[in-house]
Amino acid sequence: MVVASGTNAFAKEMAIRKRIASIYNKREEDFPSLREYNDYLEEVEDMIVNLTEGIDVPAIEARIAQYQRENAEQIMNAQARKAEEYAAALAASKGQPPQAGTDLLSSSQMGVSTVAQGQYAPAIAGGGVAQPRPMGMGPQPVPLGSGPDMMGYEYEDEETMKLRAEKAARAGGWSVEISKKRALEEAFASIWI
Incomplete structure (x- = not known):
C-alpha cells in the first residue's frame, strides 16, 4: 500500500531527524559567521537525507559516533540549555515565576521587570549573559531530544x-x-x- 510506505518513510525520517538533532545541536551564535553556520546545517541535512535513503550508512554512523565522542560536553550543554529554555517557557506560559536555581539572572540584569501571564520568557534575553551550564557529575537535566513526540506519543507503526x-x-x-x-x-x- 502506497500510504503505508509513505507513513513508514515519514516516521523513519522523523526518527532520524530527531536523533541527529539531539547530537548536532549547535546554534547560529555558536559560529563566528553565518556562512559557517549554513555550511554546518547543510552537512547535517545531507547526513539526514543519506541516512533516510540508506546511502553510505556505515560511514555516516561512524562520523556521528566520532562527533559524539569529540563533542560530548558541548552536546550535553546544548541539551541542558534547550531543557532550561523549555522549562522557562513552560513556566512563563503558566504565569509562574522561574523556580529557584533555574534562573540565576535577576530581572534587572535581563532588562525585564515582569512577564505577563501567558507570554513567552526566554532563558536569555536580548543577548544578555547566558545561564551557567551543569558541569561534571551530579544531577543533569533530562534532554528533550529523545522520547515521545510533541503530542506525547511514541512513533507508531x-x-x-x-x-x-x-x-x-x-x-x-x-x-x-x-x-x-x-x-x-x-x-x-x-x-x-
Missing part, C-alpha cells in the same frame, strides 16, 4: 495508527453504520419518480 484513528472517530460519535445509512438515504432521495 501503521496498525497502531489505524487503531488510534478508529478510537478517535468512535469517541466523536462517528460509526460505519451511520455513514452507510446516510449514503443510502442520499441515494434514495436523489431518485426522481
Whole structure:
C-alpha cells in the first residue's frame, strides 16, 4: 500500500531527524559567521537525507559516533540549555515565576521587570549573559531530544495508527453504520419518480 510506505518513510525520517538533532545541536551564535553556520546545517541535512535513503550508512554512523565522542560536553550543554529554555517557557506560559536555581539572572540584569501571564520568557534575553551550564557529575537535566513526540506519543507503526484513528472517530460519535445509512438515504432521495 502506497500510504503505508509513505507513513513508514515519514516516521523513519522523523526518527532520524530527531536523533541527529539531539547530537548536532549547535546554534547560529555558536559560529563566528553565518556562512559557517549554513555550511554546518547543510552537512547535517545531507547526513539526514543519506541516512533516510540508506546511502553510505556505515560511514555516516561512524562520523556521528566520532562527533559524539569529540563533542560530548558541548552536546550535553546544548541539551541542558534547550531543557532550561523549555522549562522557562513552560513556566512563563503558566504565569509562574522561574523556580529557584533555574534562573540565576535577576530581572534587572535581563532588562525585564515582569512577564505577563501567558507570554513567552526566554532563558536569555536580548543577548544578555547566558545561564551557567551543569558541569561534571551530579544531577543533569533530562534532554528533550529523545522520547515521545510533541503530542506525547511514541512513533507508531501503521496498525497502531489505524487503531488510534478508529478510537478517535468512535469517541466523536462517528460509526460505519451511520455513514452507510446516510449514503443510502442520499441515494434514495436523489431518485426522481
